[in-house]
Every structure is written in structure tokens, then in C-alpha cells.
Amino acid sequence: MNRQLLVPVHRTLPWGAVGAAGGAGLLLAALTRTGETGERLSLPLLRAAVLAFALGLVFLLDDPARHTTATVPTPRPVRVALRTALVVPAAAAWWTVALLLVPPDVRPPVGDLTLEAGAAFVLAVTAAAAVVRFTEVTRPGLPVAGGLLTTAVLALLLWPERWALFVAVEDKRWAAAHDRWAVLLAAAALAGMLCTREPLRRGAWRPAR
Amino acid sequence: MTAVAQKPMVAETRTEPGGSWAAVWALALFESRRLLTRVPVLLAFALYLGWTVWRGDKAWGDFPALQDADRATQGTPLLVGLAVLLSVNHAALRSHRHGTDAHFAVLVLPPWRRTAAHALSALAAALVTAVCVAVQFGREALRPGAVGHGSVAELLVGPLTVLLFGLLGLLVAGLVRSALVAPLLIVFCLFLFVASTGTGDGGTQWLMPVVGEASTNTLPTDLIGRPAASHALYLTGLALSLGLLALLVTGGRKPVLLAALAGALALTTVGATGQSGGVSPALAKARERASVHPEQVQTCVRRDGSTYCAYPEWEPRVAEWARVVAGVRSLAGGAAHERPVVVRQRVDARYGLSGDAALESLKRPYEVTVGTQWGGNRVPEFSAAVAAVLIAGDEETATSICDGRIVPVMWLAVGWESEPLDALRRVRLNDTITGSDSVLQPTNGLFMTEAQTQVLRDLLDLPRGEATARVKAHWAELTAPGVTAAGAAKLLGLPAPEGEDKCL
Numbered sequence: 187m188n189r190q191l192l193v194p195v196h197r198t199l200p201w202g203a204v205g206a207a208g209g210a211g212l213l214l215a216a217l218t219r220t221g222e223t224g225e226r227l228s229l230p231l232l233r234a235a236v237l238a239f240a241l242g243l244v245f246l247l248d249d250p251a252r253h254t255t256a257t258v259p260t261p262r263p264v265r266v267a268l269r270t271a272l273v274v275p276a277a278a279a280w281w282t283v284a285l286l287l288v289p290p291d292v293r294p295p296v297g298d299l300t301l302e303a304g305a306a307f308v309l310a311v312t313a314a315a316a317v318v319r320f321t322e323v324t325r326p327g328l329p330v331a332g333g334l335l336t337t338a339v340l341a342l343l344l345w346p347e348r349w350a351l352f353v354a355v356e357d358k359r360w361a362a363a364h365d366r367w368a369v370l371l372a373a374a375a376l377a378g379m380l381c382t383r384e385p386l387r388r389g390a391w392r393p394a395r
Numbered sequence: 396m397t398a399v400a401q402k403p404m405v406a407e408t409r410t411e412p413g414g415s416w417a418a419v420w421a422l423a424l425f426e427s428r429r430l431l432t433r434v435p436v437l438l439a440f441a442l443y444l445g446w447t448v449w450r451g452d453k454a455w456g457d458f459p460a461l462q463d464a465d466r467a468t469q470g471t472p473l474l475v476g477l478a479v480l481l482s483v484n485h486a487a488l489r490s491h492r493h494g495t496d497a498h499f500a501v502l503v504l505p506p507w508r509r510t511a512a513h514a515l516s517a518l519a520a521a522l523v524t525a526v527c528v529a530v531q532f533g534r535e536a537l538r539p540g541a542v543g544h545g546s547v548a549e550l551l552v553g554p555l556t557v558l559l560f561g562l563l564g565l566l567v568a569g570l571v572r573s574a575l576v577a578p579l580l581i582v583f584c585l586f587l588f589v590a591s592t593g594t595g596d597g598g599t600q601w602l603m604p605v606v607g608e609a610s611t612n613t614l615p616t617d618l619i620g621r622p623a624a625s626h627a628l629y630l631t632g633l634a635l636s637l638g639l640l641a642l643l644v645t646g647g648r649k650p651v652l653l654a655a656l657a658g659a660l661a662l663t664t665v666g667a668t669g670q671s672g673g674v675s676p677a678l679a680k681a682r683e684r685a686s687v688h689p690e691q692v693q694t695c696v697r698r699d700g701s702t703y704c705a706y707p708e709w710e711p712r713v714a715e716w717a718r719v720v721a722g723v724r725s726l727a728g729g730a731a732h733e734r735p736v737v738v739r740q741r742v743d744a745r746y747g748l749s750g751d752a753a754l755e756s757l758k759r760p761y762e763v764t765v766g767t768q769w770g771g772n773r774v775p776e777f778s779a780a781v782a783a784v785l786i787a788g789d790e791e792t793a794t795s796i797c798d799g800r801i802v803p804v805m806w807l808a809v810g811w812e813s814e815p816l817d818a819l820r821r822v823r824l825n826d827t828i829t830g831s832d833s834v835l836q837p838t839n840g841l842f843m844t845e846a847q848t849q850v851l852r853d854l855l856d857l858p859r860g861e862a863t864a865r866v867k868a869h870w871a872e873l874t875a876p877g878v879t880a881a882g883a884a885k886l887l888g889l890p891a892p893e894g895e896d897k898c899l
Contacts, residue, residue, distance in 0.1 A: 206575055207579060227586075230589050335582075
């Protein structure tokens with residue numbers, strides 16, 4: 187059954203948004219090749235690229251038909267998992283290309299940065315899943331994009347130094363920061379899984395359109 | 396047979412006073428209200444206000460220089476600008492998102508006038524920012540210790556940035572009917588801000604909306620040399636161009652619009668040309684003169700026998716300096732008690748705000764340097780310089796003091812303060828009050844050994860009258876070159892220090 191779902195789900199995925207965000211992200215990653223300034227900024231550029239791609243991923247769960255598909259035999263977790271599974275190879279390919287665009291000698295540690303990227307991507311999808319779970323919205327993408335962006339800016343400005351996340355490569359807190367990223371990734375993944383459940387009752391709170 | 400004579404129906408038309416501009420105005424009011432109550436905008440304003448209030452008391456304390464305070468209003472509105480970009484873009488695409496674009500065809504407002512209303516809502520956000528900037532600057536300007544002059548052009552940068560970003564969001568909404576573009580654009584902008592801090596050279600740096608400076612030095616207003624007026628003109632022109640382009644993109648085709656766009660572009664070009672001029676020879680000469688021969692531009696006043704020479708904008712601050720000099724002299728014994736000093740205000744303006752340069756010590760007798768900043772740590776630093784000059788005779792000799800004379804110097808420097816230990820901590824480089832440490836001064840600093848610090852601490856532990864009497868009683872021996880910390884302790888009747896007594 188799931189195999190039969192593959193093609194229809196693939197056709198409903200927001201490939202346009204993901205593609206546009208990916209293109210913007212690759213553009214940012216490619217800026218590391220624009221001379222000395224670009225090389226110095228390879229880490230912030232890659233982080234900006236990750237944020238750009240995550241902004242595309244928040245549209246993953248946009249589904250104008252969500253209220254009519256609430257009763258189909260395939261449960262929502264399966265459909266969400268399918269959507270995610272379809273986008274994972276694309277995200278992996280995109281991330282590989284983004285990393286390859288950075289000159290090897292200024293490339294930040296690949297494993298740790300992949301962890302950051304993974305956490306950001308999972309957070310993006312989780313946020314969309316949470317909006318679907320707790321509201322009646324059919325297209326959670328846009329509000330979540332605004333929320334993700336706001337969160338990113340606020341985290342950059344206000345995140346307490348004690349639990350620093352955005353550290354430089356030469357910073358001695360790098361390892362500790364990436365432990366925190368791993369925790370963040372695990373928490374986001376768990377929350378995301380919990381949020382894929384079909385809401386049984388319609389929430390009392392309905393956002394105005 | 397009946398014939399019904401019926402008049403054909405004629406649609407009743409009447410001309411509203413003000414025509415469709417009244418509708419634009421009404422829509423602008425509605426959109427402004429919506430824009431200002433959007434979550435990102437509210438958050439950005441909350442963050443902006445919180446940051447400004449929290450930082451307001453820390454920046455310069457009670458003694459701000461207004462030519463710096465105006466520039467400090469520029470950075471944080473960027474955040475509001477980004478939120479406004481997102482929200483204006485979002486609002487302009489609302490009808491597209493909800494599939495109601497077609498319904499507007501039957502309304503009185505053509506699309507480009509709707510765009511004009513959105514542009515006015517961005518203007519409203521800019522006006523709110525302007526009020527915040529005015530309050531922030533006004534608060535600094537009303538402090539009793541404020542000196543200098545603010546620049547309207549520098550103050551305009553914050554609101555103009557918000558307007559610029561809002562209109563950029565509007566233009567992008569007209570060009571690409573997709574809500575994803577604005578967030579991606581913001582990622583680029585965020586990155587640009589990160590990248591542009593600390594880099595940039597001359598002309599191209601000024602193409603950014605907000606231009607920071609590398610130095611935190613305070614210069615006299617006429618030596619700053621920032622092309623603030625041209626930059627404000629450039630930002631205005633750019634914002635107008637973006638707004639008019641947005642009108643044209645959404646279907647405005649009036650010759651007036653095209654002419655206005657040409658005018659706005661011309662304005663941008665004039666501003667961009669004006670701000671790329673760099674440092675003019677006249678300004679370089681004025682900077683050189685104020686740095687190397689400050690006496691040629693300064694005015695001097697006499698107070699209690701001492702002379703205070705300040706750049707014209709700093710004259711109100713003479714009373715503060717005189718208070719410190721009086722405090723230091725009140726503790727001194729011998730001839731130093733009555734010795735008049737010359738307080739010379741100095742600043743190295745030769746590199747403008749692009750770099751900090753340390754000041755050379757003065758060689759003229761009893762002449763002390765005071766900087767352009769005041770309040771906080773600057774007070775005990777100046778106090779230490781006055782004390783050292785009173786004891787050593789001139790600044791150059793004073794900064795090479797390397798014996799027990801440090802004890803009376805630091806006693807004079809901090810002993811008169813109501814919280815001497817606090818002043819001592821602030822004047823020392825590493826904020827310590829035990830062990831050895833450097834002492835900061837407006838020019839080169841001093842060095843306190845562990846033993847000297849110990850003697851000074853013992854002296855400060857005595858009641859002030861008692862300590863003053865002991866220092867004055869042995870003034871000549873205490874201030875004789877070659878005295879050791881142990882010798883000073885013995886003269887003062889204090890226990891001999893145990894720590895290291897070797898200066899660097």
C-alpha cells in the first residue's frame with residue numbers, strides 16, 4: 187500500500203519551495219569561493235545556507251487536503267513519514283553539494299556541522315508537524331517559516347552563553363556545543379514523532395485567516 | 396395591452412471628495428495597524444526597546460557625548476527593519492495567498508494604489524521607529540553631563556533603514572508572488588550584516604544602510620568626518636526608488652511616477668557620490684591640528700589656580716575635572732597641596748574613527764592629560780594621572796615611577812573618593828585589589844607591585860583623617876625618589892609588606 191502511495195505523495199511535495207530554498211542556500215555556500223572575506227566567513231555562510239534550506243523544508247507538510255484525508259485508512263504518521271523519507275535524499279544531496287562548494291581548506295568539521303544542519307532541518311519539520319497537530323491550518327509552511335526565522339534571529343542574539351550553540355570552530359566550547367546540538371536533534375526528532383498523530387478533536391483555538 | 400414605461404436603470408455614480416486617495420488613506424491606516432500588531436514586528440520592537448533600555452545606562456553612564464549617542468541609535472532598528480520586511484511582504488501577498496486577487500478588479504482601488512497603501516504602512520513603522528530613536532537620543536541628551544552635538548542625519552538612519560527594508564519587502568512581493576522569497580532575503584540580509592561588521596573600505600562600506608566604526612574613541616563633532624548627510628540622502632533616495640519601483644511593478648504607469656522614480660534615482664546617486672568622498676584635506680589638517688597642537692583650538696579657564704584647557708564642546712565638563720583635582724590636592728602635603736596644574740584635554744583624531752591610537756605622555760611640568768570620555772573608570776584614571784604628576788613633576792617622569800612613591804600616588808588618586816577600594820579596583824587593569832597589577836591612566840600607565848598594593852591597602856584601612864595626617868607628616872620622605880614600599884610602610888607606621896616589590 188505504501189509503495190502505491192509513493193508516487194502520489196511525491197507529487198504533492200512542495201518541490202518548488204524546497205528547490206528555491208536549496209538554490210538560495212547553495213548561493214550562500216558558493217559565496218565562500220569569493221575570495222578572502224568569503225573564506226573567513228565559511229562557517230556563518232554555511233549556517234545561513236542551512237537556515238535557508240530549513241526555510242524550504244517547513245513547507246513539507248503543507249497539505250490543502252488535510253481535512254479530507256483525515257479519514258483515509260493510511261494513518262497520518264505513515265503519510266508524514268513517507269513525505270519525510272522522500273525529502274531526506276534530496277536534503278542529503280543538497281548538503282553534500284553545499285559542503286563541496288566550500289573550499290576544502292576552510293571547510294569547518296563536516297561531522298559536527300552535519301549535526302547542526304540535521305538539527306535545524308528536523309526542527310523545521312517538527313515545527314510544521316506541531317502546527318498541523320495543534321491547529322486547523324492546512325498550510326503551516328508560511329507561519330512556521332516566519333517563526334523559524336524569528337527563532338533563529340532571537341537565538342543568535344539572546345541564546346545564553348552558558349549553553350552556547352553558535353560557536354566558532356577554534357572556540358574551545360565547540361565539542362560541548364555539539365553535544366547540545368545532538369540533544370536538540372534528539373529532542374526535536376522525538377517531538378516531531380509525537381506531533382505526527384492525527385488530532386482527534388478539533389482544537390478550540392482556530393487562527394483567523 | 397399594457398405598456399410599461401420603465402426608465403432604464405442607470406448606475407448611480409457620485410464622486411467622493413478626495414477620490415480614491417481617500418480609499419488609499421483608509422487602507423493605509425488599516426494596513427499600518429495590522430503591520431504594527433504582527434508578531435514578528437511586535438517581537439522586534441520589544442527586543443529593540445528592551446535592548447535600548449538595558450544598554451542605555453551602561454553605554455556612557457551619566458556623561459554621554461552626543462556625537463556618539465546619535466550613532467548608537469542606528470544598529471538595533473535593523474532588527475525592526477527585517478521584521479517589517481517580512482510582514483509587509485506577507486501583507487502584500489495576502490490576497491494572492493487567499494486567492495482573492497481577482498476580486499480586487501471590482502473595487503475602486505487599482506492594484507498600484509493598494510501597493511501605495513502598503514508603502515504608507517511601512518512609513519508608519521518607520522515613524523514609530525523615529526519616535527523610539529528620538530526618545531533614546533533625548534534621554535541621553537537630557538542627562539546633566541551630556542556634551543557635544545548630535546546630528547539629525549545620523550538619527551535619521553534608523554527610521555530610514557526600517558522604511559528601506561519595508562519597501563524592499565513590498566517590491567519583492569510585486570516581483571515574485573511567493574511568500575518564501577522574503578524569508579530567504581532576510582537570511583541573505585542577516586548574513587550581510589554579520590559579514591559587513593568590521594570589514595569594508597571607504598566608499599563601498601557606505602553603500603550598506605548602517606555603517607559602524609572600528610573605534611570607540613570620542614572625537615569633537617567637527618573632526619568626525621562621517622558623510623552623515625549624504626548617507627541619509629542616499630538612504631532616502633534608495634527607499635523612494637524601491638517604493639516607486641514597487642508601484643510601477645504593480646501597474647502604476649503615470650508619467651508622474653516615472654518622473655518621481657528618475658528623481659529618486661538621481662537623489663540616490665547624489666547621496667552615493669557624496670558619501671564616497673573620503674577624508675578631505677581640510678578635515679585631515681583640522682584633525683592633525685587638534686591632535687598635535689590642541690592648544691590652538693582649545694579655550695582655557697582657571698579654577699582654584701589651576702588651568703583647564705578643553706575642546707570647545709567639553710567646557711561644561713571643567714567643573715567635574717576641577718572636582719577631581721581638588722580632591723587629589725586636598726590629600727597632598729608639602730608644596731603639592733597648593734600646586735596649580737594645567738589640565739589639557741587631548742585626543743588623537745588623526746585616524747578619525749577608523750583606529751585607536753594611544754596618547755603620548757606630556758613633557759611640560761605639571762600638565763596632565765584628560766581624555767574626551769568621562770564617567771566610570773575614566774574618573775579614577777584621571778585622578779591617578781593628576782596624583783602622579785603632582786608627585787613626579789611631569790607626565791613623562793610620572794609614568795616611569797618605579798618605587799615606593801606609588802603608595803602616595805595611589806593614596807592621592809583613590810583616597811578622596813567615597814569608595815576608595817572600588818575606585819582602586821576600577822583603575823587597575825585586571826580589576827584586582829590585591830597583588831601586582833597595572834594602573835591605567837589617560838596616557839601610559841603605572842605599575843603597582845604586590846608590596847605597594849599591600850601598603851596602600853593598609854593605609855586605606857585606617858580612618859581617613861588619620862591616614863591623611865600620616866601621609867602629610869612624612870610627605871617629603873614619601874615622595875623622595877628611591878623610597879621602597881617597606882620604607883614607605885615604616886614612615887607611615889604600617890606593618891612591613893611581605894610581597895614582591897619589583898616593578899616591570
